[in-house]
Amino acid sequence: MARKPMMAGNWKMNNTISEAVVLTQEISNHFEKDWGDSVDVVVCPPFVDLKPAKTVIDFDKMPIAVASQNVYFELKGAFTGETSVAMIREIGCAGSIVGHSERREYFGETNEDVNKKVKALVAADLYAIVCVGESLAVRESGEMIDFVCAQVRAAFAGVSVEDATTCVVAYEPIWAIGTGRTATPEQAEEVCAAIRATLAEMYGEEAAEAMRVLYGGSMNPGNVEALLAMPNIDGGLIGGAALKAASFIQLVEACL
Ligand SMILES: O=C(CO)COP(=O)(O)O
Numbered sequence: 001m002a003r004k005p006m007m008a009g010n011w012k013m014n015n016t017i018s019e020a021v022v023l024t025q026e027i028s029n030h031f032e033k034d035w036g037d038s039v040d041v042v043v044c045p046p047f048v049d050l051k052p053a054k055t056v057i058d059f060d061k062m063p064i065a066v067a068s069q070n071v072y073f074e075l076k077g078a079f080t081g082e083t084s085v086a087m088i089r090e091i092g093c094a095g096s097i098v099g100h101s102e103r104r105e106y107f108g109e110t111n112e113d114v115n116k117k118v119k120a121l122v123a124a125d126l127y128a129i130v131c132v133g134e135s136l137a138v139r140e141s142g143e144m145i146d147f148v149c150a151q152v153r154a155a156f157a158g159v160s161v162e163d164a165t166t167c168v169v170a171y172e173p174i175w176a177i178g179t180g181r182t183a184t185p186e187q188a189e190e191v192c193a194a195i196r197a198t199l200a201e202m203y204g205e206e207a208a209e210a211m212r213v214l215y216g217g218s219m220n221p222g223n224v225e226a227l228l229a230m231p232n233i234d235g236g237l238i239g240g241a242a243l244k245a246a247s248f249i250q251l252v253e254a255c256l
Pocket of ligand 1: 010100172176177178179180216217218219237238239240241
């Protein structure tokens with residue numbers, strides 16, 4: 001089954017509202033309407049930028065979706081500093097990244113939290129872009145497949161096949177994030193294929209073939225073609241190269 005590629009820009013903690021509006025407009029200006037037939041393009045700005053970014057995208061003209069970088073799993077209440085699925089949905093977000101390695105490392109996010117966030121999102125008809133990936137120590141131990149597939153199992157535990165197939169998995173080896181040290185296409189493919197095999201065990205072949213598995217970690221215009229040529233890599237989750245319209249658009253064009 002041919003999967004539609006996805007290019008998602010994770011801006012991380014970059015861009016004030018005014019900067020976010022400029023970048024979103026620059027991306028929109030380059031965007032050709034019919035590209036939306038061939039690739040799903042997503043921008044993931046910080047929370048405060050979501051509404052302003054969304055406002056400058058005319059979805060009918062430019063099918064660019066907006067997603068958040070995080071969300072909380074409780075529906076409402078005394079959770080100071082957190083943001084609910086209803087809040088991001090009302091802005092017009094299509095979904096949220098969950099379980100990014102920076103959130104796991106700096107904010108103590110556990111596999112259990114990730115699972116609760118996936119469940120909260122799909123219950124609100126939003127999708128999760130579930131990030132998984134191993135540290136350099138785990139890679140050097142040779143245990144990366146077991147480690148990453150356990151993250152996938154934990155993230156989707158108790159999630160129905162119907163809900164899971166709306167979601168996306170992003171394989172982001174931590175040692176490749178922001179380091180300029182990209183995984184080779186073969187290294188990325190090996191783990192992405194194992195992720196799909198895990199999804200097949202959980203949900204069956206048909207569902208696993210329909211789900212998108214992205215690669216993230218120093219993806220750039222120079223390495224994107226070789227990564228996308230791999231059979232189990234269905235797009236990218238982009239950090240640094242998503243912060244400039246020109247390079248992000250080049251990555252989108254690589255999917256056409
Ligand atoms: O973490 C990433 C996307 O979520 C990848 O970041 P870089 O593209 O900057 O390596």
